[in-house]
Amino acid sequence: xxxxxxxxxxxxxxxxxxxxxxxxxxxxxxxxxxxxxxxxxxxxxxxxxxxxxxxxxxxxxxxxxxxxxxxxxxxxxxxxxxxxxxxxxxxxxxxxxxxxxxxxxxxxxxxxxxxxxxxxxxxxxxxxxxxxxxxxxxxxxxxxxxxxxxxxxxxxxxxxxxxxxxxxxxxxxxxxxxxxxxxxxxxxxxxxxxxxxxxxxxxxxxxxxxxxxxxxxxxxxxxxxxxxxxxxxxxxxxxxxxxxxxxxxxxxxxxxxxxxxxxxxxxxxxxxxxxxxxxxxxxxxxxxxxxxxxxxxxxxxxxxxxxxxxxxxxxxxxxxxxxxxxxxxxxxxxxxxxxxxxxxxxxxxxxxxxxxxxxxxxxxxxxxxxxxxxxxxxxxxxxxxxxxxxxxxxxxxxxxxxxxxxxxxxxxxxxxxxxxxxxxxxxxxxxxxxxxxxxxxxxxxxxxxxxxxxx
Numbered sequence: 087x088x089x090x091x092x093x094x095x096x097x098x099x100x101x102x103x104x105x106x107x108x109x110x111x112x113x114x115x116x117x118x119x120x121x122x123x124x125x126x127x128x129x130x131x132x133x134x135x136x137x138x139x140x141x142x143x144x145x146x147x148x149x150x151x152x153x154x155x156x157x158x159x160x161x162x163x164x165x166x167x168x169x170x171x172x173x174x175x176x177x178x179x180x181x182x183x184x185x186x187x188x189x190x191x192x193x194x195x196x197x198x199x200x201x202x203x204x205x206x207x208x209x210x211x212x213x214x215x216x217x218x219x220x221x222x223x224x225x226x227x228x229x230x231x232x233x234x235x236x237x238x239x240x241x242x243x244x245x246x247x248x249x250x251x252x253x254x255x256x257x258x259x260x261x262x263x264x265x266x267x268x269x270x271x272x273x274x275x276x277x278x279x280x281x282x283x284x285x286x287x288x289x290x291x292x293x294x295x296x297x298x299x300x301x302x303x304x305x306x307x308x309x310x311x312x313x314x315x316x317x318x319x320x321x322x323x324x325x326x327x328x329x330x331x332x333x334x335x336x337x338x339x340x341x342x343x344x345x346x347x348x349x350x351x352x353x354x355x356x357x358x359x360x361x362x363x364x365x366x367x368x369x370x371x372x373x374x375x376x377x378x379x380x381x382x383x384x385x386x387x388x389x390x391x392x393x394x395x396x397x398x399x400x401x402x403x404x405x406x407x408x409x410x411x412x413x414x415x416x417x418x419x420x421x422x423x424x425x426x427x428x429x430x431x432x433x434x435x436x437x438x439x440x441x442x443x444x445x446x447x448x449x450x451x452x453x454x455x456x457x458x459x460x461x462x463x464x465x466x467x468x469x470x471x472x473x474x475x476x477x478x479x480x481x482x483x484x485x486x487x488x489x490x491x492x493x494x495x496x497x498x499x500x501x502x503x504x505x506x507x508x509x510x511x512x513x514x515x516x517x518x519x520x521x522x523x524x525x526x527x528x529x530x531x532x533x534x535x536x537x538x539x540x541x
Contacts, residue, residue, distance in 0.1 A: 096220070096228030098430075106447045107436065111260070111429055112213055115233045118256045119211040122248060124235050127210045129192040132183045139184075141191045141414070143288065149218045151228075152181040185217035189234040190408070190424060197238055197422075198415040206239030206420075213429075225399040225431050234405075236424030238412070243355060245423050246388045246407065247362045253392060253403055253425060254368045260432065261441045263395040264370045264402070269378035270356050271385045271406070273339065276349015277325055277376075280342065281318040289314060291379035294326060298377075302326070325376060332360055332374045339376070355387060371395070386410055390425060394435045402431045449499040452479040452518075452538060455491045457507045465506045468516065468534055477538045479504075495521060502538075 093099060100108060116126075132153060139147055186192050189212045197208065213233045220226055235252065237245045250266060257264045271291075278287040289312035293305050300308070302323065309319050328338050336357055343349030356374065363372065370392075380389050387407030394402055405425030412420040436442055452472060454465040465481050472479040482491045495503050505517040516534055519526040529537045 094228065096222035096226075098227065098229075103447050107442055108429065108433055110442060110446045111432055111436070112231075112233065114259050115256055115427055115429070116211070116213065118252055118259070119233075119235050121255075122209075122235070122252050124209045124211040127193075127196065127212055128214060129186070129189070129196055129212070131185060131215070133186050133192055133195065135182060135184045137195050137415075138187060138191060141411075142187055143292065145292065146187060149220055150187055151185040151217045151219050153183045153185065154181055155183075187218060188216050189214060189232050189426065190236065190411070193234070193236055193424075194238075194408075194411045194422070195415055197420065198412050198417040201417060207237050207245075208239055209235070209237050211235040225434060227430055230431075231429040233427040233429055234424055236422055238420055238422040240423075241409075241421045243358050243388075244362070246359045246390075247366070249390065249405065249423065249425050250359070250363050250368065250372075251366060253390070254370050256403075256427065257392070258369045260436065262402075262432070262435055262439070265393045265395055266368070266370050266372050267375040267378050267391045267393065268356065268359070268372060269375055269389045270352035271379075271387055271389060272348045272352025272355065273343070273376070274352075274379055276343040276346035276352060277322070279346045279349065281321050283314060283318050286312065286314060290322070294322075294377045295379035297326065328376055332372065335374045335376070336360075352387070359388060380404060380406065388423065394431075397435045397438045399431055399435060401428065402435060403427045447499055448501060450478045450480050451500075451541075452477060452502045452504050453491075453495045453498075453500040454479065454481040454504045454506060455488060456482045456485050457488075457505070458485060461506050461508070461511065464511055465504070468504075468506070468531065471535050472538060475535045475539050477535070 119126075135150070135152065138150055142149075193210065193212065197204065211234060213231065215229055215231050217229050220228060222228060235249070253264075253266060274291055275284070275287055278284050278290050281290075283290070290309065293308040293312065296308070297305050305326075306319055306323075309322075310316075325342065328335050330338070336353060340350070340353055343353065360372070360374070375391075378389055378391055379385075380391060385406040386409040389406040390404055391401045392403035403425060405423070407421065407423040409421045410418075411422060412418070452469075454462075454469060456462050456465075462481060462485075469479045469481060482494060492503065500521055503519045503521060505519070507517075510517055510528075513528070514531045515528045516531065517526055518529050518537070
């Protein structure tokens with residue numbers, strides 16, 4: 087018995103109806119990107135592992151999908167390699183490439199590789215799939231789409247303000263209520279400094295970034311495992327519990343970080359971004375979240391994360407500033423800032439709230455029934471005229487019973503059914519039926535194109 091076909095866990099198939107919904111998301115995001123002056127690029131699905139490794143922290147490196155070298159890769163191994171059971175050592179010998187983990191690191195590679203071909207500041211957007219060898223669960227997939235927008239070659243904080251406006255516009259258009267959480271990596275560095283453990287900022291940020299998932303007790307346990315002193319942990323607890331308005335939280339943090347130069351600089355940046363954003367206004371709710379770290383090593387300034395207000399799911403957008411990312415590819419001193427929209431989670435949110443416009447899943451505008459060879463030949467000529475005028479049209483390919491053809495039209499959400507039978511050919515007219523109302527009328531061959539283009 088043949089094995090039942092299946093797809094890997096953490097991946098999904100999408101039907102035409104589902105793709106119509108997903109394209110609604112992609113098109114909405116793409117339109118907003120273009121409004122803000124971003125240009126589209128694409129990069130390969132696979133990158134050299136040397137490009138990807140070491141950019142996402144130790145945990146991120148473990149989630150990279152590695153691709154086995156082609157050919158006889160086993161010959162690259164000897165008995166010592168096999169007996170060592172060292173995954174890192176084995177991987178370096180049998181794999182040179184990996185599937186991209188995100189779109190930001192490949193973008194940094196793109197900027198460095200094409201530095202003489204692009205104009206700075208360079209504003210790009212990219213809508214492509216990424217892969218992570220994560221444990222699949224609700225809202226978390228191994229293959230998913232990211233929709234990124236980044237600016238490189240500019241230190242201006244107005245870029246952050248623009249990105250917040252862009253986030254707000256995208257989700258306003260999608261009608262999703264959101265909360266935008268904001269923090270700054272320099273503030274986190276300042277906190278590590280006043281705790282007396284500046285060299286352990288990565289351990290601290292990785293732990294506190296999980297506070298929503300594992301709670302304060304879980305964070306404390308993880309910090310202890312990383313050998314963070316008990317005194318530092320006790321100092322950290324009230325910092326993570328800071329409450330109040332954004333202004334009140336900034337005031338409290340200024341008092342706590344008064345002796346940290348880097349921490350104060352981070353607060354200055356946050357205050358500028360918040361003040362400028364408030365002047366422009368947001369539909370979304372903006373919050374300052376001291377625990378927000380996003381767990382990625384390359385952020386150096388502002389950190390942004392977006393949560394859906396009405397659906398329990400992980401972040402649906404996020405990003406931040408990464409001053410040092412291109413430096414690892416031999417091009418130091420190029421600042422960058424960007425955001426990424428998680429299309430798959432946005433898709434799940436829209437499904438949960440049923441927020442798609444009615445027209446999202448409409449099928450072909452006009453379906454011509456097939457009532458015989460002569461009638462089909464006549465219909466094809468009219469269909470060509472409609473397509474040339476920009477009207478989507480098709481003919482049912484087989485001469486099946488009319489009931490079957492009408493059922494097909496209904497199931498595929500065709501808006502109009504056009505009938506060209508023997509009587510219509512004699513009168514040189516088309517009988518058009520509106521599938522939503524059931525009304526029908528005759529339209530002359532000469533007026534068919536005008537009839538549908540004016541709808």
